[in-house]
Amino acid sequence: MRVRVDGDKCQGHNRCYSLAPELFDVDDYGNAHELNDGVVPPGLEEKARLAAANCPEYAVIIEEDA
Amino acid sequence: MTGNHPPVTDWSVDFDHADPTYAADPYPIWEEIRGRGCPVAHSDRYGGVWFPATHELVSEIAYDTERFTSRSVLVTEGRPLAPAPQGIAPPISSDPPFHHGARRLLLPAFSPKAIEKLEPFTRAYCHELLDAVAGREVIDGAVDYSQHIPVRVIAKMLGFPLEDADTFRKFVHDVLESVDLPIERRLENFLELDAYLTAQVEDHLAHPRDDLTSFLLDAEMDGAPLQPEHVGGTIVLLLLAGIDTTWSAIGSSLWHLAGHAADRQRLVAEPELLPLAIEEFLRAYAPVTMARLVVDDMDFHGCPMKKDEWVLLPFPSANRDPAAFDRADEVILDREENRHAAFGLGIHRCAGSNLARMEMRVALEVWLERFPEFSLADPAGVQWSGGQVRGPRVLPIHVG
Numbered sequence: 001m002r003v004r005v006d007g008d009k010c011q012g013h014n015r016c017y018s019l020a021p022e023l024f025d026v027d028d029y030g031n032a033h034e035l036n037d038g039v040v041p042p043g044l045e046e047k048a049r050l051a052a053a054n055c056p057e058y059a060v061i062i063e064e065d066a
Numbered sequence: 067m068t069g070n071h072p073p074v075t076d077w078s079v080d081f082d083h084a085d086p087t088y089a090a091d092p093y094p095i096w097e098e099i100r101g102r103g104c105p106v107a108h109s110d111r112y113g114g115v116w117f118p119a120t121h122e123l124v125s126e127i128a129y130d131t132e133r134f135t136s137r138s139v140l141v142t143e144g145r146p147l148a149p150a151p152q153g154i155a156p157p158i159s160s161d162p163p164f165h166h167g168a169r170r171l172l173l174p175a176f177s178p179k180a181i182e183k184l185e186p187f188t189r190a191y192c193h194e195l196l197d198a199v200a201g202r203e204v205i206d207g208a209v210d211y212s213q214h215i216p217v218r219v220i221a222k223m224l225g226f227p228l229e230d231a232d233t234f235r236k237f238v239h240d241v242l243e244s245v246d247l248p249i250e251r252r253l254e255n256f257l258e259l260d261a262y263l264t265a266q267v268e269d270h271l272a273h274p275r276d277d278l279t280s281f282l283l284d285a286e287m288d289g290a291p292l293q294p295e296h297v298g299g300t301i302v303l304l305l306l307a308g309i310d311t312t313w314s315a316i317g318s319s320l321w322h323l324a325g326h327a328a329d330r331q332r333l334v335a336e337p338e339l340l341p342l343a344i345e346e347f348l349r350a351y352a353p354v355t356m357a358r359l360v361v362d363d364m365d366f367h368g369c370p371m372k373k374d375e376w377v378l379l380p381f382p383s384a385n386r387d388p389a390a391f392d393r394a395d396e397v398i399l400d401r402e403e404n405r406h407a408a409f410g411l412g413i414h415r416c417a418g419s420n421l422a423r424m425e426m427r428v429a430l431e432v433w434l435e436r437f438p439e440f441s442l443a444d445p446a447g448v449q450w451s452g453g454q455v456r457g458p459r460v461l462p463i464h465v466g
Contacts, residue, residue: 011415014178018341018423028174030420053403054345056411 002038002063003048007031009059016051016060023048024060032059070246071111081107081117083141083355083378084246089452093395096383106369112141114375116366119383121390121407123367127358128379128411133366134358135161136414140242140454141357141376144249148299155303156296158414165413167287168296172304172417175223175278181420184219188425191218192432203466204443207320207433208313208458215429216312219421224304225277226266233262238310245453263301278304304418311353312422314457315408316429318351319344322397323434324442324463329399334438337431343399344426349406350397352382355454356410381407382456437465 003023005016012030016023022044026032040048052060074085077095082088088095099107099119107117118124127134137153138146146154153159157168174180195214199205217231226234240255247255266279274280282297292300323330333343356379360371371377385406388394392403409416416422442448443462451459 011412012173012419013409013415014420015345017178026178028177028179029170030173030177050402054405056405056407056409058405 001040001045001048001065003034003040003051004038004061004063005032005034006059006061007033009057011057011059013056015054015056019054020044020047020051023051038063070244078102078107079109080111081109081115082111082246083117083454084452086452089450089456092382092456093386096380096386100383100387104368106367108369112143112376113145114372115141116360116369116371116375116377117380118377119380119387121384121387124379124381124384124407125411127377128356128407128414131161131165131413133361133364134377135361136165137161137359139357140245141378142245142249142252144252145359145374148295152296153299155299157300157417158303158307159299162413168300169413169417171282171285171287172300175281176417176419176421178420181424184223184421185424185428187222188215188219188428189432191215192429193436196432196436203464204462205465207324207461207463208317209460211433212316212320212429212457212461213310213313213459215316215425216309216422219425220305220308223278224266224301225270225275225279226305230262234305234309237262238306241306242310242453242455259302260298263298263305267298267301307416308418308421310451310455310457312418312425314353314451314455315348315351315422315426317458317461318353319347319426319430320433320463321442321448321458321461322347322351324440324461325445326397327441329397330434330438330440332399333430334434337434339400340427340430342401342404344423344430345404345406346397346399346401347426348408349385349391349401349404351457352385352406352408353455353457354408354410354416355380355382355456356414357454378454379410381410440465 010032014026016032017026024032052062074080074082096119105120109115135150137150148154151161151164157165160168195211199210217234221228237259270279285292358377360375362373364371386394409419441464443464448458449460
């Protein structure tokens with residue numbers, strides 16, 4: 001599984017960073033970005049889903065492995 | 067509660083968010099408007115105001131900065147004199163392209179990492195407030211506790227005298243709550259606020275220090291210092307925007323827990339749930355309704371909107387829309403999917419959201435630690451504020 005933040009949609013609510021700091025970081029302006037090229041380590045899939053399900057701007061995107 | 071207007075008799079065509087009925091219980095009113103064929107109420111009050119009640123329409127308007135201007139975000143009888151794109155209190159009152167730079171200046175001071183540093187100060191102050199009422203059987207969760215927390219923190223951030231808290235709350239009442247007063251009375255109130263801020267700015271010019279006021283006085287945008295009206299407007303915004311909003315959010319959370327023993331017991335037993343519970347309180351009791359002005363005459367989903375009419379952005383109603391949230395009218399402490407819009411949507415997302423969340427979390431942690439058991443002392447005596455910021459202003463809680 002991979003996660004990605006759509007920088008055009010992200011408005012800095014910081015929900016992903018607070019729910020899954022292992023997967024996301026934010027800059028000084030509140031813009032979020034994925035860590036580790038978006039690769040979700042095993043065991044953190046639920047956190048990734050939670051981050052996506054709580055983004056008010058629909059900016060967190062999950063890409064499931066085929 | 068205000069009530070300087072005649073009472074509303076029909077919410078679809080004579081909507082008024084300053085009506086005492088709305089302050090006391092807005093939920094059935096939102097439900098009624100959302101259930102109509104056209105979920106947009108209107109009123110000739112305030113020189114024309116629209117009220118879209120669904121999440122879908124609120125989102126659409128929040129994202130549409132072309133047809134809806136933020137030139138003023140507070141519905142009043144008059145229309146703002148400050149022109150777009152800057153507006154009276156940048157960046158909340160600004161449109162693109164000015165908005166971007168004005169907002170970018172402020173964001174680092176409100177980033178999660180900057181806000182973390184204010185947590186020990188906030189926590190110590192929450193304890194101090196409860197120490198001051200120790201031994202009482204009934205504490206007012208709004209008057210004795212919630213209302214003080216954001217005032218103290220923003221005064222520290224701006225470098226204003228901490229003992230002026232009562233003055234700041236009076237400004238909040240005059241500017242944000244008394245929206246249905248005649249325009250002349252409102253202007254008098256503004257002059258008082260202006261005189262206070264001028265004195266603070268002069269003091270900072272004479273004695274620069276490490277705070278947000280000195281930062282703004284020194285700041286540059288596009289290579290030039292900020293215009294005095296930009297600095298002044300931003301200070302007004304920072305001073306007022308975080309006070310009654312966060313105070314309302316803390317108060318509503320305490321009100322919920324005081325009235326729902328099972329939720330209170332669960333949070334005491336499972337404190338790790340608090341971050342999710344706070345998001346749910348923000349969804350279910352979002353304090354803030356924003357507003358826009360219509361840029362030009364247009365048809366909006368069948369609504370004949372006229373230039374310079376107000377459009378309210380009721381994030382609290384959007385958050386209760388069953389089309390956007392499962393079991394929208396229930397408070398579910400560990401709700402897993404919660405894309406609530408309490409801090410707005412789009413480019414005007416509340417710049418202080420990290421600060422507000424920190425204050426809510428610390429205020430609730432300290433309260434629950436000191437009072438694991440509490441209940442409403444007088445449920446019928448709870449009073450809610452009216453206008454665009456809703457929260458308990460009188461909240462007697464039995465803690466003994």
